[in-house]
Amino acid sequence: MWERLAVVDPGLMRLASAMRAVLGAAASLTVLTALGQSDTSLLVGGFTAMATSLAVSDLHPRNQLITLGLGAPLFLAALAAGAVLSPYPVTAGIVFLLLIYVAVHARRYGAIGQGAGVFGFMAFFLAQFTGARAVQLPQLGAAVLVAFGAVVVVCHCPGHMTSSRVLARLQRTFNGRLRDVLRDTTVMLTAGQDAGTLGLSLERRLDRLHAAVLLIGDFLGERAVDEAADDQILQHISRAEVAAQRLAVLAVRAARTPAAAGDLAEPAARQRLAARIAVLRHQLTPGTPTALGQREREPEDGPAIPSAASASLQDCLQGIDELAAAMRLLGPRASAPAATGAAPHDPVTPRTRAFNVRRYREAGFERRGRRTTRQALQVTAASALSILGGHLVSPDHWYWAVLTTWVVFINTESTGEVLLQSVRRLAGTVLGAVFGYGLATLAGPYEPLLLGLLLACMFGMFYTPADAYWAVTFFITGMLSMLLALLDTFSTDVLVLRVQETALGVSCGVLAAVVVAPITVRRAGDEELLRFLLVLRRLLYATTRSLDTGTTTSLIRAAHDLDQALESFRKACLPLVHPFNPWRGRRDRARHLLEVLEAGAYHARSLAAVAGRLPQCDDAEYAARVTAAAGHAQERVTHLIRLANRRPGASRSARPKVTGALSLLSGERRMRRGGPSPQRLLLHIDHLDMTLAALARALDPPVPAAAHPRPPARTYPADSCGPARGPWCPDAVT
Numbered sequence: 001m002w003e004r005l006a007v008v009d010p011g012l013m014r015l016a017s018a019m020r021a022v023l024g025a026a027a028s029l030t031v032l033t034a035l036g037q038s039d040t041s042l043l044v045g046g047f048t049a050m051a052t053s054l055a056v057s058d059l060h061p062r063n064q065l066i067t068l069g070l071g072a073p074l075f076l077a078a079l080a081a082g083a084v085l086s087p088y089p090v091t092a093g094i095v096f097l098l099l100i101y102v103a104v105h106a107r108r109y110g111a112i113g114q115g116a117g118v119f120g121f122m123a124f125f126l127a128q129f130t131g132a133r134a135v136q137l138p139q140l141g142a143a144v145l146v147a148f149g150a151v152v153v154v155c156h157c158p159g160h161m162t163s164s165r166v167l168a169r170l171q172r173t174f175n176g177r178l179r180d181v182l183r184d185t186t187v188m189l190t191a192g193q194d195a196g197t198l199g200l201s202l203e204r205r206l207d208r209l210h211a212a213v214l215l216i217g218d219f220l221g222e223r224a225v226d227e228a229a230d231d232q233i234l235q236h237i238s239r240a241e242v243a244a245q246r247l248a249v250l251a252v253r254a255a256r257t258p259a260a261a262g263d264l265a266e267p268a269a270r271q272r273l274a275a276r277i278a279v280l281r282h283q284l285t286p287g288t289p290t291a292l293g294q295r296e297r298e299p300e301d302g303p304a305i306p307s308a309a310s311a312s313l314q315d316c317l318q319g320i321d322e323l324a325a326a327m328r329l330l331g332p333r334a335s336a337p338a339a340t341g342a343a344p345h346d347p348v349t350p351r352t353r354a355f356n357v358r359r360y361r362e363a364g365f366e367r368r369g370r371r372t373t374r375q376a377l378q379v380t381a382a383s384a385l386s387i388l389g390g391h392l393v394s395p396d397h398w399y400w401a402v403l404t405t406w407v408v409f410i411n412t413e414s415t416g417e418v419l420l421q422s423v424r425r426l427a428g429t430v431l432g433a434v435f436g437y438g439l440a441t442l443a444g445p446y447e448p449l450l451l452g453l454l455l456a457c458m459f460g461m462f463y464t465p466a467d468a469y470w471a472v473t474f475f476i477t478g479m480l481s482m483l484l485a486l487l488d489t490f491s492t493d494v495l496v497l498r499v500q501e502t503a504l505g506v507s508c509g510v511l512a513a514v515v516v517a518p519i520t521v522r523r524a525g526d527e528e529l530l531r532f533l534l535v536l537r538r539l540l541y542a543t544t545r546s547l548d549t550g551t552t553t554s555l556i557r558a559a560h561d562l563d564q565a566l567e568s569f570r571k572a573c574l575p576l577v578h579p580f581n582p583w584r585g586r587r588d589r590a591r592h593l594l595e596v597l598e599a600g601a602y603h604a605r606s607l608a609a610v611a612g613r614l615p616q617c618d619d620a621e622y623a624a625r626v627t628a629a630a631g632h633a634q635e636r637v638t639h640l641i642r643l644a645n646r647r648p649g650a651s652r653s654a655r656p657k658v659t660g661a662l663s664l665l666s667g668e669r670r671m672r673r674g675g676p677s678p679q680r681l682l683l684h685i686d687h688l689d690m691t692l693a694a695l696a697r698a699l700d701p702p703v704p705a706a707a708h709p710r711p712p713a714r715t716y717p718a719d720s721c722g723p724a725r726g727p728w729c730p731d732a733v734t
Contacts, residue, residue, distance in 0.1 A: 007176035009463075010215050011169040017053045018462035020155050022455050024049035027150035032143055039487070040130050041143040047129075048075065048147035051122040053462055055115035059219045061161050065152075067112050071119040072148045076141055078120045082127025084134045092128070093387045099124055100383050100406065104376040121406060128399040167233075170216045171330070174237060175284045177209040181244050182281045186274045188251045189316065198255075202248055203662040213241050214567065217560040235556050240326040242609040245602060247277075247319035252666040254312040269313045276320050283327060371413065374517045379409045382512035389504045394497055404505025409513075411466075416521035416575030418513040421469065422506035428473025429502040433495040435474065436481025440490050447486060454482035521575050525590075528569035530644050532597065535562045537637045539604055540630045543681070546611045559608035566601050570594060589698075596695050598661035603688040610681050622679065629685040636692040643699050 009015050028045035037045075055071055058064045078099065085092035103117030126132075132140055155161075184202040191198060216237055220230040254270075382405045390398025408421045443449040457479035464471045477498065484490035539558040546555050575581065576590035 003172065003176055006169060006172045007180065010173040010212050011059075011166060011219075013059070014463050014465070016155075016161070017056070018459045020056070020151060021050045021053035021462050022459050023154040024052060024147065024151035025458065026455060027154060028143075028147040031146050031150065037139065037143060040132070040136065041139050043130055043483075043487075044079075044126060044132075044140050045143040045147045045150075047122075047126050048144050049151055050458060051075070051119065051126075052148070052151045054122065055118035057115060058111045058222065059166065059215075060163060060222045061156070061166065062163070063112065063222065064155070067115040068148065068152060070112065070116055072145070074116055074119045075123040075144055075148075078123035079127050079132070079140060079144065080134075080137055082124040083132035083137055083140070086127065086131065086133060089391075096124055096128075096387070096402070097380055097384055100402075101376045101380045104379045104409070105372050107375075108372040125399055125403060167216070167219065170212065170219060171237075174209070174212045174216065174240075175330070177205065177212050178240065178244055179281050179284050181205045181209050181248060182277050182284075185244075185248050185251045186277045186281075188248075188255050189270050189277075190274050191255060199252055199662055202252070206245055206248055206662065209241060209244065210563070213237055214560075214563055217563075221560075231556055234560065236326070236329040238556065238559065238605065239609045239613070240323065240330060242605050243319070243323035243326040246606070247316065247323050248662065249665045250312065250316045250319045252662060254310070254316050256666065257310060257312045266310060266313070269310075273313060273316050273320065276317075280320070280324060280327060374519070375409060378512045378516045379406065381516045382409070382508045385508040385511065386505050389508065390501060393500055393504060397494075397497055397501060400498055400501035401505040401508065404502045405509045405512075408506055408509040413572060414519050414521045414524035414575070415510075415513045417524075417572075419510055420575050420578065422510055424470040425473050426502055426506050428470035429477050429499055431470070432474040432477025433481070433499055436478040437492065437495055439478065440481045440485040443482075444485055444490070450482050450485050454479055454486070457482060521572065524572040525569060525576070526644055528565065528572045529597075530641060532562065532565040532569055533637050533641050533644065535565045536600070536604060537634050537641075539608065540634050540637070540685075543607060543611050543685070544627045544630045555608050555611055559605055562601060562604055566597055569597065593695075593698050595661045595664055596691065596698050599664050600688060600691040600695060602661065602665060603684055603691055607681065607684040607688060610684060622682070626682050626685065629682055629689070633685055633689045633692065636689055636696075640692060640696055640699065643696060 005015065006012060025046040028049045029042055032042050032045045052068060052071065056064050056067050058067060081095060081099075082092065085095055099120055103121045106113040106117040109116075181202070184198065184205050188198050188202055217234055220234055383402050386401035386405045387398060390401035393401070404425060408418055408425055410421075412418050412421050439453055440450070443453060457475045461472055461475040461479065464475065466472070477495075480498065481490065481495065484494060535558060539555065539562055542555040542558045573590045573594060576586055577594065578587075581587045
């Protein structure tokens with residue numbers, strides 16, 4: 001059960017956040033009840049415990065403690081300001097707006113700054129919700145301190161989570177998702193041409209596997225304990241991911257390759273390959289230590305598949321062997337880098353490492369600074385409208401509109417994202433109001449049941465994935481209904497007023513996003529696309545540098561940064577690719593652009609994985625050719641950067657056919673695999689260059705193809721393994 005939970009919830013992060021909120025609130029209420037505190041103190045204690053889980057978004061336990069340590073005095077100060085200014089609504093509104101501006105602007109400092117902003121906003125909101133007064137501050141301050149203490153005790157005393165334990169959880173998530181990928185790959189191989197929609201399922205499995213790798217990379221970058229060991233872990237996991245992706249591509253290609261009539265070797269070969277993949281799946285399953293021995297004894301039983309099997313199945317066999325070699329580096333059986341033939345890491349001194357980290361952090365800080373300044377102005381303007389409109393709708397509950405305005409701008413960039421977030425918020429509130437009304441009516445006479453349902457809704461709010469935001473809002477409204485029932489203030493009018501204030505808040509948010517320093521979805525996507533291309537150019541430069549120095553640390557980090565840039569671009573394009581987008585032409589073009597970028601990222605990851613296993617090149621001829629090919633690809637990237645900066649307006653070209661990145665990759669020309677070599681590196685750069693050419697056509701479809709001629713075909717010596725030798729070269733790979 002824990003393994004399946006780890007697959008669904010990476011690193012059990014959502015479960016830890018939900019338990020922190022529920023157990024912290026329960027412990028706070030228990031202590032405050034035992035001390036005989038008032039209902040207002042109980043409400044403040046429970047709300048504070050819940051706010052800690054909203055504010056703490058760090059992956060590393062140390063950073064979580066830092067956020068909690070900063071949050072306690074901020075929460076007390078904001079609560080005191082709200083209580084003191086409660087008799088002066090105009091002054092309280094002005095101070096609230098200043099606090100909102102500072103809280104949003106603090107997001108430029110990363111997760112800790114965002115957490116501090118959440119603490120300040122929630123504390124002032126709590127003062128308005130409870131109608132706190134200055135005379136109650138000692139009592140309310142004690143409740144806040146009890147809640148923070150309860151959260152710290154709950155999180156760090158029973159089963160204290162260390163950095164190594166969190167990393168072990170994330171690795172179990174990776175193993176579980178890799179098992180799912182291998183299971184779908186097995187089904188794909190045995191299904192043959194009747195695969196149907198199995199490709200879509202396999203692509204979703206690969207996306208989830210990639211999300212786990214990104215989370216591990218973020219955690220390793222956040223903890224910064226042993227950089228060399230962290231880079232080695234990231235390199236091994238990335239290599240296993242690339243091998244699994246390659247095997248999936250080969251399996252789809254084999255499933256679409258028709259077998260000759262009456263060929264009896266083909267079904268037998270597919271079954272043998274499925275058995276080999278099943279061995280790898282068992283190797284990842286806890287409690288099966290004999291799986292590795294079974295895998296090592298297998299070659300003694302004879303060939304894995306008949307020699308008469310098709311070339312596509314032979315490729316799958318080689319892909320399985322490559323994945324098995326990558327999996328031997330994972331977990332407790334991992335061997336030293338020297339034993340695997342991996343390239344040595346950079347001789348990074350602490351001073352050099354600190355300089356590199358500081359340089360990239362400063363670049364990200366400046367980028368976030370420009371974004372948060374603009375968004376702070378938008379949120380402040382929207383909140384001012386919400387305060388004015390909220391007082392007109394209800395002078396006693398105006399704060400609900402301000403809360404909605406605050407929430408719809410979290411983790412959003414463009415006007416389209418704000419609109420999408422607003423629709424989800426409103427839909428979840430309406431559904432939650434109906435749900436909460438029913439539960440509160442049925443469980444009204446039973447206070448223990450109401451409290452249990454309130455904690456259950458709180459758990460659901462934090463355990464629900466962030467991409468299902470309507471469900472998060474659904475549980476929030478249900479929790480509010482239980483709370484109002486416990487306070488004996490529940491009524492249908494209150495729920496209707498809640499929906500009205502929410503509608504007002506989302507309207508003000510959308511209006512401010514459109515009027516105050518607006519940024520369109522297209523502009524946000526172009527900015528993220530430009531960042532993707534800049535990181536890709538840095539990766540190509542790091543590739544040529546790895547040939548000269550034999551070091552791969554910068555290449556590994558560049559590949560991880562590229563994946564992060566792709567995820568940022570995917571998020572920026574979310575309003576365009578959403579199924580409810582009425583402009584189907586724009587939706588399909590955005591999806592096509594995403595699939596081309598995903599294919600390019602796949603080739604870039606493969607390039608980094610091959611270069612990471614490549615020893616220092618002593619062949620000057622091949623090194624010069626790889627350098628030249630990488631230079632040509634960098635020129636292509638430079639052209640794309642110029643194209644992204646001057647893209648034309650809405651295109652009226654025909655809608656492209658959207659197939660998915662996995663189908664796009666499986667349709668590429670087949671090339672056989674060899675060991676890590678400059679030739680293989682050259683082929684990866686070649687395919688990346690062709691993907692960049694497809695990206696140029698996707699960015700500027702009205703321009704005739706002749707305006708962007710394909711580069712002349714490269715010539716390769718007779719003993720090389722380049723594309724000039726044809727698709728059957730024994731040392732080539734895609």
